[in-house]
Amino acid sequence: MIEYQIRGENMGTTDAIDNYIKARLEKLNNYIESGNDPIARVNVRKYNEKTFKIEVTIPLPYLTLRAEETQSDFYSAVDQVSAKLLRQIRKFKTKVNRKSREKGYKGIDFNEEIDPLPADSAEEKTVDVIRRKTLSLKPMDIEEAVLQMEMLDHDFFLFLNAETDQLDIVYKRDDGKYGLIETANVESSK
Template sequence: MIDYQIRGENISTTEAIENYIKMRLEKLNNYIDANNNPIAHVNLRKYNEKTFKVEVTMPLPFLTLRAEETQSDFYSAVDLVSAKLLRQIRKFKTRVNRKSREKGFKGIDFNEQVDPLVPEEAEDKKLEVIRRKTLSLKPMDLEEAALQMEMLDHDFFLFLNADTNQLDIIYKRDDGKYGLIETENVESSK
């Protein structure tokens, strides 16, 4: 069973709203193993121009599902987010999990149910890399990484964090502030 953490900004989360969100996201239970203790972090926002933004993030082992949608109708936004999450699961299942299972990896246990409302994507669509870059990583602190990113006029920058000796990514957010993605080594079970 999915646990829900529903938060609203400029909108009160009524019982009817929470029940609708749970009803629409309940379909995900058919695909996600309950042993993973899934938690859906749901953020709702109402903007002055009478539009609603629905964001759902579900961290799972080796995968994070995330979708957001902005619509003038709150219920339409929830429906579209639900459909996006189902498509992400299908994409992960057909492209990545199949290869992992062949190697004996057990990350996420997906049931074989198919939702008729979610269109099938082309399963054999080949990944096409159109550009390749090579980086020489020198240790640097966060401020230097931000400066390098700005000098290159990029939205993100991969660097070797001098403090942690790990690969990290600094990125520019839509609000003009910065975000940091810190990496950690994960032991794979064999």
């Protein structure tokens, strides 16, 4: 059963808004395995030009669902985000999950941890790290890594390559195709 954290920016959220969002995202429970109690982080933002942006992130054991939509109508934006999330989870369940079970892979645990940096840290810093993420990786093939990248709506994705047992990166090129950066262990000369 999905739990909800609904937050409004430049607007307050009412019970009616919360209930509408929950009703639209409730359909996702049909696809989430029992025992998983994900928390849906919903951000509702209202802009000055009276448009609404809805962002939803739902971390699951095998993937992270993420969708956003900007519309002039709040209810239309929520409906679009709900439809995007349903498409993502259906695609995952039918394509990747079947392949993963056949190969015996274990689930992915993608947790985002944000560590605020102390304000009084070293004055001579040349690099300002403002956000940190921790990933628990599962072995996957390149096709699944590309799918995960698309679902997260990112330009790149770090993954543990099931074939080589190395950390690799897939990325989206400017021409719309995908690239792969393969890592290799470098022998140090002593």
